[in-house]
Amino acid sequence: MATSVALTGATGFIGRRLIAGLVRDGVQVRALTRSAPATQRDSQVEWIRGSLDDATALDQLVDGVEAVIHCAGAVRGANEATFRRINVDGSRRLFEATQRQGCARLLLMSSLAARHPELSWYATSKYEAEQRLASSAQPVVTVFRPTAVYGPGDRELRPLFETLMRGWLLMTGPSETRLSFLHVDDLVAAAKTWLHHSPSGARVDGSFELHDGYPGGYTWTRIAEIGAGVRGAPVRRLPIPAGMLRALAQANLMLARGLNRSPMLTPEKLRELRHHDWTCDNSALTRAIGWTPQITLEQALGDRRQWAVD
Template sequence: MPRILVTGATGFIGRRLVPALVEEGHEVRAMTRNAASYDGNGEAVQGDVHDPASLTEPMADVEIAYYLVHSLDDKDFEQKDADAARAFGEAAADAGVRQIIYMGGLGNDDQELSAHLRSRREVEGLLGEAGVPVTVLRAAIVVGDGGISWEITRQLVKKLPAMVVPKWAQTRTQPIALDDVIRYLVGVADHDDAMGRVFEIGGPDQLSYIEMLRIASEVDTGSEVPIITVPVLTPRLSSYWLALVTDVDATTGRNLIDSMGTEVVVSEHSIREIVPGEPLSYAEAVRRALEDSRASDDEG
């Protein structure tokens, strides 16, 4: 089994990916900026993608590296993420890494992409600039406990008896369950047919954001939350509103909201040739996320 490095090991996806890889029998290094406080699976290693010198030791003798970090909470996230991706790709090449695996964002190149989606696309290229093959999984909203987009949905449904949403909330997207994301991430590791390729991943449902809110409300409470659409509610105003009614900060909220006017749906399904299996429905993904959220609340 190859030695694997997971960056962002304490993050939304990383903390679920590490134990899944360990369960498959992989030797896993969990990279975090504070290794001393890490209490999860795998071997904790200290490292920061924004500090290139700190990557040498975690990368030593690693064959596969997962890149699961971003700077969405920073106003200058595009430059920070570009610099970090370039440095990570160079460190991986120097260490002899055979494969980098990255979670990117859905969206066609001929669309007018938001700054968030443009940055995700730029990172894809920069990670492989030094020559290491990059496997990219492009996804829209990942539904799972702790995910920013899911937390926005969950908290809105939980806290508001009715919602006023902007016209762009009618845009279609293709959410995917966290369980399926983990299954795909594990499945492409060290897979010859996945090297240097881009895959689109999503659940079976193409939904507007309004439909997602309604389904989440039905699954959570058994009834639909009333939703009113208004023609004007700018991303800036929307992000301030989210910051008031949820615990998502305005900068992160705005960077995400800027992407929501762009339709992002799966247009090719070649991932199923590499990792067979039917993805979960949005309603089932919501049910599992709510169960995990409640379990986390009980532990807290």
């Protein structure tokens, strides 16, 4: 495994879990942050103050490291410009810094949403960031496209699971929708397995989908069945009418713009939520590095620690 790694997004949901895993493995981490967390003062972590807009900080971040993992990105926004500034332009600056500093390996933590860039500003920005990386002169380029990630520290899927465990499943899409999920610890394991492949070993180039391995994806019916089995009581499905969701999303967007905030639920995001097929295929990544997921949704729901907020 690489002994020194540069990491962006280290204070985010995935980044916090990843940095803890790397430290446990004895990896020296250099992490980009606007302000270093007061509660994280590990000697294995060097905090670089800056952002994706700061070329000097990015050069300092990647100078001399063996690998770069790019987790930072915007998942909320009231306009396309927000996603483009962070996910596209910010990523481009990081890619340029890795080339200037001669870093041989880079892992971009993208999203399965990039498979359908037409759906949302977020999906478009993730796809364009992938295209920028693919056209760069980076020697070893790897893209992870995880599906919906949940686990300790997650705030986006937690309401869905909490409501499920109270006996209600709020359905935001058609009943035939197929969803997929990935526990954050399985994503961290995939990133660490990728690091294990040294430059002198097998190259891991390309784009790879990741999910928890459940075949064919989860239907809303199956999610309700899993919830009922875990809680030992029935789960009632509550479909939310599409018209109501669209009205809520539009109102939320207008309110967020008026308050200068970054909303999650917008008409753009709703198109993602209601897309009919978010199934995945892990086989390419398994062949490349030998990673396989270990945590099923049923296992995670049975242990509140697996999806509670830190």
